Amino acid sequence: MSPELPLILGLSLATALPRLAPALLGDRFRPPKALHRWLDAVPFAALGALIFPGILNADPTTPWVGVAAGAAALLASWLRAPAYGAALAAVLAAALAQALAQALI
């Protein structure tokens, strides 16, 4: 069996259970307000934790490639580019930074 299959099955449980639980519960349970607030905050925390400090190691030779890519993505989304536009800006900035680093060394 390929190593990806158990991971994919585990992940599909991790996304199916939160979606299914309310369907199985019926209409009786109402979540307390505190839980509601906390769950609303989770996506922001998740994105923050995913971006930093990982972005500094995106290029193993220097953190500056990640810094350049992050700045480009910030600028692009600041100018209201869609998410994939920010991703594209990051890749182009990283390619530029890598070329620059190569030229300087």
Add this chain to the structure above:
Amino acid sequence: MSHPFLRGLRASFPVVVGYCPIAFSFGLVSHEGGLPLWAAVLMSMLVYTGAGQFATISMLGMGTAPAEIVAAVLFMNLRHVVMNLALLPKLAIRSLGLRSLVALGVTDETFAVALFSGETALGSAAGMLGLNLGAWSSWWLGSLAGAWAAGLVPQALNRAMAVMLYGLFIGLLVPALRGQGGKRGLIIALAAMAAHLAARQILAPGWAIVAAILAGASVVFLLPEAPDEP
């Protein structure tokens, strides 16, 4: 008027337009991350979650163990408990099987369309199934197209592709902060970044991310409640 299923399918159009490029990006980065094409497509079909799938590729790249990835994705998706608790009672679907099928297809975006688009067909199981089918199909078809196209990326860009995920995360975070997240969302995201930096010193990479998400989200209790909060 046409059948509720078709009206639901039509209501999925803005979601489809939004999903296609993100799904395409997922196909691209999954290829960069070394995932075979079939696994990328199967993941989009079965796991069916945006940020969670990108997080998976990112954590696989860090060498995170599968159990830790599953735990992180579970926490990221707990919000669907709240969404379905809000949505399902409005639909009043009697059959447990049908209710479950509708519940499995709910995402942040289809939830928003179902509640706020004003399309009356979305009050029925048929309409919701149309909406969900449109969104879900575009998600895995877009992933398939991206994973296939990844082989065509020029060599010069290959090493730079490693930053693509981070660009995408930033591109998702900034508009969310501009919208409902606001200053609160920014403080929570920054807290999670700091927590992640600290947690990496003492925990394995995967658990460090899980701990950072839990800690960062908990900072919400230190902040004043927004006036529009439900």
